[in-house]
Amino acid sequence: MPELPEVETIRRGLEQLLLGREFAGVEVFYHGSLKSPSVEELQQKLPGRRVAGIERRGKYLLLNLHDGTILVIHLRMTGKLVFSRVAASGQKHLHLIFSFADGSCLAFSDIRKFGTIWWLPKECLVELKGISSLGPEPLSADFHFPYLDRELEKRTVNIKALLLNQQFLAGLGNIYVDEILHRACVLPGRSSRSLTRTERLALFAAIRSVLEEAIVKRGTTVSDYRDAAGSAGSFQEELQVYGRRNQPCRRCGQTIERKVVAGRGTHFCPLCQR
DNA sequence: AGCAGGACCTGATGGC
DNA sequence: TGCCATCAGGTCCTGC
Known part of the structure; x- marks a missing residue:
């Protein structure tokens, strides 16, 4: 189950793999994973935006895009994010694929379907109760x-x-x-x-x-x-x-x-x- | 308010 | 062999 060390490891990996990449499209196979916006809005508006930075808060992954929006991902217990340099398909429990302009992609799969994804403007992050109510980061100076x-x-x-x-x-x-x-x-x-x-x-x-x-x-x-x-x-x-x-x-x-x-x-x- | 317990899910495992 | 019940756990929700 991904806890802080696992999510931090994923964050570091994604930072190496995704920084600067431009979204080209999204395929959604299980709609329950995407909490907001609608599949249609995500598919319509995400292409063209680039990954500017990747942060972690608790067990949440925050993909900051260059236009001030954020992709928030929580893997819960069995969620997985796997990057591939070529188009991915066919794997079991695959719920969503982000594809990038250079042909690479990021696949989100989750056996138990608990994992969740949001895409929202940075200023709306406070509306996600799970994130805004989090206590201090254990490895930061806030935790003393x-x-x-x-x-x-x-x-x-x-x-x-x-x-x-x-x-x-x-x-x-x-x-x-x-x-x-x-x-x-x-x-x-x-x-x-x-x-x-x-x-x-x-x-x-x-x-x-x-x-x-x-x-x-x-x-x-x-x-x-x-x-x-x-x-x-x-x-x-x-x-x-x-x-x-x-x-x-x-x-x-x-x-x-x-x-x-x-x-x-x-x-x-x-x-x-x- | 703080806390306990159930719901959400699917795959693995164990008992019969 | 096959079927059913139980267990695994992160977070949200409900009710005390």
Whole structure:
């Protein structure tokens, strides 16, 4: 599932592949992917516009076009963006293809059809509630210890649910939350405000270090994640708890357990996480 | 307001 | 073998 490190890896790939390219057309096979505008309006108005820059906000990809409009893409769980130098077709679950003036294209496919695309003027970005309500970027200066400390104090939910909340912090998903809590030695069911100062400091450091290392490894490929060039990531080899139920903890040897916390499959070490 | 739980989807897996 | 139920998870929506 693409979380922050995967989306950042895709962003970097797309930046190499798409910058300056001019849109020539769009084919839409599954209309549910395109939230706005209509297929007709997109097909009519997108051609001729060029890619000027690619940003990421949380798990959202933002393709800035030279005329001040933005293509916003969210891959949700199984969405994929794959660039090809020649026209692509025939692949399964293909929902939309952007073609460029030089004959290359960007294909959007998604097994579960949850992924979404918007095209809108930059000033309308605030109307996308999912983006405008996002919390700070975990790797930016906006995310600092006093913020984490304050939020932990005022929330009543368990720490797993808080870390999954995009309005608290943008970009974390199920895999990295489990890994972060293991690194910080904190059990996922603990209430946010119960964390000691030592644990809060460890959590702050773990959020940053796990994400940074995962970006270096170009993300985690558990089932079908691929970057924009079609390559898998390698952080799955570094996972300490996620997907390791009944296997020994790499830190203390205790058997990794799995239970549902905050409605999500949650992996943890019952001995070295407290 | 904050929080919990269901809905949206399809493919993989397991039980019978 | 085939059928059915269950599970996977990001975000939005509803209701408490």
